[in-house]
Amino acid sequence: MSLFLFVHGASWAVDRRIEENADVRSSRRDRQIQVLLFTSADGEVRRSEIAENFPEEPTARLLESVWKYAEVIHAGDPGEMTSRGEMVVPGLRDVLRAFSRALLLRCPNCGGPKVIRRWFALEPCCAKCGLQLDRGEMDDNVIGGMYFNIVLAELLFAAVLLIVVIAMWPHVPWAGVEYSLIAAMIIAPIIFYPASRLMWLALDLLLRPPDATEMESYANAAKSARKSTRQSV
Ligand SMILES: [Zn+2]
Structure with missing residues (x-):
């Protein structure tokens, strides 16, 4: 799953690499495009570590908040909610x-x-x-x-x-x-x-x-x- 966020003209990509068996934490500036990769050994994206790992990146905090919000929506007790599908980016x-x-x-x-x-x-x-x-x-x-x-x-x-x-x-x-x-x-x-x-x-x-x-x-x-x-x- 890839999630692309566009914040202040910068393109952010959070890539989940399930096939990789180790932590991959990298941040690089490639012209106008900033790419962040967050994966852990079990393939889950570590939301809580996004801002911690990139304290120099102010947008990392924003990204973390967005991620947390998405997580709450997806994992929270939905009450009467019957739909439980994954969130996707539509074409x-x-x-x-x-x-x-x-x-x-x-x-x-x-x-x-x-x-x-x-x-x-x-x-x-x-x-x-x-x-x-x-x-x-x-x-x-x-x-x-x-x-x-x-x-x-x-x-x-x-x-x-x-x-x-x-x-x-x-x-x-x-x-x-x-x-x-x-x-x-x-x-x-x-x-x-x-x-x-x-x-x-x-x-x-x-x-x-x-x-x-x-x-x-x-x-x-x-x-x-x-x-x-x-x-x-
Ligand atoms: Zn119908």
Whole structure:
């Protein structure tokens, strides 16, 4: 696994070399590129030693904090969380595919339709691939959705303002622009709500793709739900 971090224009690579049987600790400056390698005998990256081994590198402390955060997210008690896949760095094509599916109000995982129950509520699961659309993390999904909601509304704000100012300069009707943008900023979060929820799901799926165990758990949950419905009828 390689993790690349870009900090203040410098490229950092943390490389996990499982095949090596000894500690490899090196830091070298190669023009603009700084490379750090951290491995231990058992192949695990030693997060706690990053800053210790490179006290002269201020960014090493930052790297350590980022690493620690990722570790906490990955290893922490996830509560109701059902997804346990490894974090990955997605490719550009995957990013574009997942986000365009979300914007078209389709399942970011498989592109299946019918993932919206009502404008403010997703279906519990995708009818096509069976993915639980909040992945067992309802609160995170709603909060993450809000983040994308704000981003989309702000982008709309900036784009409309820019277009109007450029098109009408120097006779920009500022009062009209102000009132229309206020109205747009009230309406936009409502319009973007379902897409925002799905965009957060897209990001989540890109960084933590569902593994077979996770998909199996959804299939089993759906099966037992069907069974209990049949029994109650
Ligand atoms: Zn799906």
